[in-house]
Every structure is written in C-alpha cells, then in structure tokens.
Amino acid sequence: DQQVKQNSPSLSVQEGRISILNCDYTNSMFDYFLWYKKYPAEGPTFLISISSIKDKNEDGRFTVFLNKSAKHLSLHIVPSQPGDSAVYFCAASYGSSGSARQLTFGSGTQLTVLP
C-alpha cells in the first residue's frame, strides 16, 4: 500500500530544457511535502518543500507545485543542468507543526540531463 507514488522510474531531458518530476499521494492527512535529491553512495539531500497551505514554492531553478484536490505534486527544474542528474525522491508527512515527523517516501525517479 504505497501512500506516495512516483510512477516514472526514469526521465531524460536535454540540458537547458525543463525537467518535470511528478508525485501522487493517497493519504489526505499529509500536510507537508518535500523533494530530496540523491547521488549514488550518498544520502538524500533536501531540495525544496511545500506546506499544504500553499500551492507553489520556488527556490532558484526549482519550483514545487501542489494540487491538493488531485493529491498531486510536481517538481520543475529549469533550466536543467547535467549536474542535476540524480535520483529524486518525493516525501510527505503530517503532524503538528514543529514536532518530529516521519517521512513517507516515493520510490524515486532517476533524472538524466543530457549535455
């Protein structure tokens, strides 16, 4: 019973173009969403997050969009760079603000940015 799903195991994009990574969730209690990037043999690195009270959050080349009615979020990377090639994990959590929260992760999408 996967509560967070990343249906695309892989994505290839040309350098300079937009990368769009998608994530769906089933648990309507989730109120906080994050994207992590992972290189081989390293731990996940936090990229960007969004609270359920927002529908968009932007940080440089990275933008996360949240559609609560569709239980869908996406990560946009523009322009894509070869160094962005990594596995991207979507994660979700719920709980009172400020408390420790366990994260529920998707299975990841391998992004390859071609030079």
Next chain:
Amino acid sequence: GAGVSQSPSNKVTEKGKDVELRCDPISGHTALYWYRQSLGQGLEFLIYFQGNSAPDKSGLPSDRFSAERTGGSVSTLTIQRTQQEDSAVYLCASSRRGQPQHFGDGTRLSIL
C-alpha cells in the same frame, strides 16, 4: 562534524550474526530518524527519536530490530540474528524542530 555521520559505511556479515549501526546527528538537532532503503525501493521509515525517547516504534520490521539514543545525541540501531532480507542501506537523519531532515550517507549492510 557539519553533517550527519554514520558508521560503518559498509558492513558485511554472516546470516545469524548481530550488527550494530551508529549515527551521530548534527549538533543541536533534537529529532533523529532511521530509515532503510532496499535495492530498487524508496526509503522505508523505521523509528524516530525526540530527544532520547522513541514515541513511535511501529516501523521496526521485527523484534530483532531495536534502537536507542543516549544523551540526546548518538543513536545505535541493532539488528539481532540477521537475515538475508535485512540487506539494505540504513540511513539516519536528524532535524531541528519543524525543519527538514538532513541525512547521512548511510550504512550499506550485506548479509551473506
């Protein structure tokens, strides 16, 4: 150090042996989490600590798994009588109150 430190980075052991994995969180981070990633899978939550207490142990896969945290800092995850299905990368993360979790590079555990 500046980040979450995990040791050992790799561990190979025989089925039936006990193993102990260590996590040293970022200084000042009150929350500490353990996850594992099996081959080709996403990260699976195991347990978290708020200070030294673990309010939620529901993610531990069996009673062979246990974890403790002392002094609000270092944590150890112990797996007794290891089985081949325990082979995975075990990841530790820590966070400040209300902040995103920061991960270590993990311990790659291989059970022969």
